[in-house]
Amino acid sequence: MIIAIGPAVWAAKRATTSIPIVIAFSGDPVGNGIVANLARPGGNITGFSYMSTDLAAKRLELLTQMLAPNPRVGILYNPDEPATELEMQQTKAAALALRARLHPLATRQPSDLPLAFAEAVRERVDALIIFTHGFAVLNGHSIIDLAARSRMPTMYGWRDFVDDGGLISYDPNIELMVKRAASYVDRIAKGEKPGDLPVQQPAKFDLAINLKTMRSLGTTIPESVLIRADHVVE
Numbered sequence: 001m002i003i004a005i006g007p008a009v010w011a012a013k014r015a016t017t018s019i020p021i022v023i024a025f026s027g028d029p030v031g032n033g034i035v036a037n038l039a040r041p042g043g044n045i046t047g048f049s050y051m052s053t054d055l056a057a058k059r060l061e062l063l064t065q066m067l068a069p070n071p072r073v074g075i076l077y078n079p080d081e082p083a084t085e086l087e088m089q090q091t092k093a094a095a096l097a098l099r100a101r102l103h104p105l106a107t108r109q110p111s112d113l114p115l116a117f118a119e120a121v122r123e124r125v126d127a128l129i130i131f132t133h134g135f136a137v138l139n140g141h142s143i144i145d146l147a148a149r150s151r152m153p154t155m156y157g158w159r160d161f162v163d164d165g166g167l168i169s170y171d172p173n174i175e176l177m178v179k180r181a182a183s184y185v186d187r188i189a190k191g192e193k194p195g196d197l198p199v200q201q202p203a204k205f206d207l208a209i210n211l212k213t214m215r216s217l218g219t220t221i222p223e224s225v226l227i228r229a230d231h232v233v234e
Contacts, residue, residue: 007081
């Protein structure tokens with residue numbers, strides 16, 4: 001059996017059509033063609049969806065509540081990652097409804113990050129959203145540091161970024177999802193077929209805010225957002 005996390009799901013899918021694969025979490029397994037549907041995924045893959053595509057609009061909505069009307073929002077992303085295209089589509093659709101202007105900032109290598117932040121400052125971007133896939137996770141500390149030095153309010157897709165100094169995040173409880181994946185491993189080991197087990201989606205989402213970072217950036221987070229926070233770093 002294979003337990004796959006995030007971008008590793010695509011590598012696992014390419015590697016085998018017979019060995020059972022349990023997704024601990026993945027952005028949009030239906031939209032990205034990993035499984036046929038959530039209820040009956042079929043084949044040798046099942047697991048848990050991280051819903052990164054579905055949450056794109058909510059992240060932009062929360063961020064724009066902190067900004068002046070018609071804000072300019074930068075999108076830091078790696079165009080080579082499979083989850084990027086669908087998340088970008090949803091973010092663009094949300095931007096139209098929220099009257100936000102988007103400024104894409106493509107990054108493929110760690111050396112691209114300082115250039116991207118410099119461009120964001122030069123273009124007077126009001127805030128950033130980080131598409132939190134493999135590239136962002138691997139380069140998380142650099143991104144957080146550059147956001148602080150650029151005095152750039154930044155929304156992340158994982159709470160860990162807020163714990164490490166990022167400003168705000170909105171995400172499912174990833175630790176809980178990984179633990180729940182163990183129940184699918186047990187069921188498959190006892191004879192159930194992965195294709196018959198529904199891909200599950202999280203039922204609860206957490207808003208995390210780092211107040212120390214907020215103060216250092218000189219950013220104001222509205223009370224309407226603060227009172228909704230599930231996790232606050234003082």
